[in-house]
């Protein structure tokens with residue numbers, strides 16, 4: 001069971017409940033654990049683990065489950081820090097679930113983009129210190145999840161035949177990252193590297209991601225989660241009000257801008273995705289992903 005392997009000191013559900021602590025998973029209507037949440041009883045660090053096989057792609061339900069988990073953790077005043085991780089070997093998050101964009105139902109597409117924007121508000125604007133444990137690929141919206149955290153720890157590529165990659169590859173698919181995601185990239189790695197990365201749709205291997213400041217640290221695969229949890233302890237000890245005020249110095253204007261233009265952003269997304277040309281691109285990309293398998 002995943003929850004039992006997260007940390008030796010982690011409490012199981014029953015134990016945690018008896019101690020008045022939370023160790024929960026949040027479920028969709030089909031009662032499938034898309035996201036698992038655990039709280040280390042010793043350190044108070046929460047870990048939200050994405051658990052949507054095969055690649056943690058962000059469907060409407062997955063976005064909602066992530067938001068629910070963040071809100072649940074935030075509602076516990078004694079918790080100051082959070083690790084975002086994946087239960088899947090080799091994939092942090094494969095980005096938006098492309099099937100959501102394919103021949104979409106308009107109402108669902110609106111809700112889908114709204115729920116993706118909501119993750120940006122909840123994670124990028126979280127009162128918690130947030131650490132991304134990136135033990136696998138993080139393209140596009142997967143990179144957005146990592147960028148929304150305060151600190152990024154990625155699996156090292158050293159000695160790996162197929163290293164994990166991270167970046168915004170949208171242009172390679174013929175689509176464009178929304179401006180708020182583009183600005184997250186620019187704010188993190190600087191204008192020049194972001195222009196190159198966005199224009200060419202670059203997916204960076206870990207060492208390159210470290211060199212341009214897209215991630216903060218590389219560690220061997222088996223250490224990613226424990227190192228992220230240790231970092232979360234460190235961040236959690238910084239006086240919370242000062243830490244949050246500092247975060248907001250850099251992020252508030254961006255968050256406020258999307259809040260003010262949220263509907264416009266959703267309208268633009270819907271009209272872009274439902275366009276015939278975009279549908280052809282999405283159709284072709286879905287086929288290429290399944291051909292890769294065969």
Ligand SMILES: CCCCCC/C=C\CC(=O)SCCNC(=O)CCNC(=O)[C@H](O)C(C)(C)COP(=O)(O)OP(=O)(O)OC[C@H]1O[C@@H](n2cnc3c(N)ncnc32)[C@H](O)[C@@H]1OP(=O)(O)O
Nearest residue numbers: 054057094095096097098137140141177269272289290293
């Ligand atoms: C105004 C317009 C706004 C646009 C919005 C901009 C914001 C964000 C854009 C996005 O996030 S678009 C998604 C971008 N993501 C990708 O390009 C990643 C695609 N996937 C991969 O490259 C690989 O799957 C992987 C992540 C490197 C993992 O490789 P692995 O070999 O482990 O797994 P696969 O065999 O490739 O895949 C398994 C299974 O999953 C399906 N799948 C993979 N990615 C997605 C996805 N993003 N959405 C939906 N489904 C996905 C893949 O087709 C396979 O399915 P089956 O063949 O097993 O049915």
